[in-house]
Amino acid sequence: MKLTKTLFERTEFTVLTFIFLIGLFLSLATNTFLTFNNLMNILLDISGIAIASIGITMVIITGGIDVSTGAILGVTAFFVGKLVETGANPVITVFVAIVVGALLGSINGALVSYGNIPPIITTLGTMNIYRAATFTLLQGKWINLLQAPQTITPIGLGRVSGIPVPFLIALVLITIASYFLYKRATGRYIYAIGGGLEAARLAGININSVRVFIYGLTGVVVAMSSVIYVARTKIVQANTGSGFELDVIAATVLGGTSILGGKGSVVGSLLGALLVGMIKNGLTLMSRHISGFMEGMVVGTLIIVMVLIDIYRKKRTVN
Template structure:
């Protein structure tokens, strides 16, 4: 047991860092602050779950933040024009999934590089968001209790986004460990050619993975829009980097085939705790991105050295 904990260096780092910060600022371990950290982490976690599936296949998705912004704006516009909020949410998630499938088709069937495809999609959808919103927020005044509670509601004094995050982590764990789809994801990332020769339609499953990632990004967009009460044209900017960071910090290999949903959950919490701690310690936002980048780099270097 102790050996297993020792080998989980991100967990050790999180515990040590939390202890240090709690001494520097006692508010860090308060119940309210912990719930705040988890609520902030929930958005990144929802995206990171989809990103984990993509990276396990050996791919990458840079368009998740732009999908979040555009689907959030489209969903807000539907509600503002009298569409039932539940239907608007479903439409937004489906559109996000279609954007992801579009990425997957270009990557799997047109054999284009994931980095290039999703970089183009990221830029295209970010521009489309600005055109659609005319660069202005879209307020949601009549979303109803269901829509308002998705991002801003509570259940037993715990924010609802935390329940959504936990449910999706459980679902992701089950998919990767108990059904054929999950086994194929690992197989494709481990050796796509061998998986194809064994009779698996690797192109289809890779396309589905990007579709799931897009749908989860749209769900994150719904949560953000609900919490803010409006769709912001700049929403999701930089979220792709936080999602990738959470996946990498959790031990998933960028080469594919190695990683877990539990690791991603830990990585997302590390990112959330780090950001919260820097805020509590009054570290300037100008330095926070630099600190995050250095922590991620150190974690990757340690993990690479341990693997060797």
């Protein structure tokens, strides 16, 4: 009985309930939602968001935020595109993307930690800087890879038994991240920082080092998402990654990561990404009957509902 009560109180269960209800509605409203190809397309579409949400989940757990992820994706996509143009080894391409992403993310972490600048201000600033950097690097041109060597195409469009490779990569990374958060000391430090900075400091946790690490890690996973993005679209332009940060934050919050800090899971963020993907896919399938503007309304409403549920549960815990 106690186990059942605990299950129902978990945010992941709430997200699963939303997924079931929306899936049921779309199954009845359309003839194509439940087809294998459509479901696999949803998994493919959410892969990059799910991978990037690993880092954002950790950032929000500590009580921070990062709105520069879309801009980081744009910068790393430029380097990926240039390397693909030259026919570089895909291992080198991925490695360079990770290094660039780690550097950009670590800059965010250093500014937050050692500059004592609030995360939202820091990442708003770097978002504009990184976006300007992408525009400058591209010099107003596009990188078109349709005729370039398809060195990284299997990473973005490959399938194993019909399942998209990017989604399998996301599952592996989320499994590793879950182990890290729950079983490793640094993972426990992340939750402790979100629970209270002063208490974490008194416990001897090096808060600055942990923050730089998680923002750097966010840059790494966003860079991996950029490899998948370029492999799929074969185009890099000045606005590449625009709006990506909103999808990642939405997936993370919908997945149950508390905006108040101290609570969340990467598995929940994966479920949140799936929920966002289902909504987008369903509205596309029903585009003849529903305006495209409904996407923002539905996702926004669900975010508000999840935040209210989180606040309610926290009040119940306190009382």
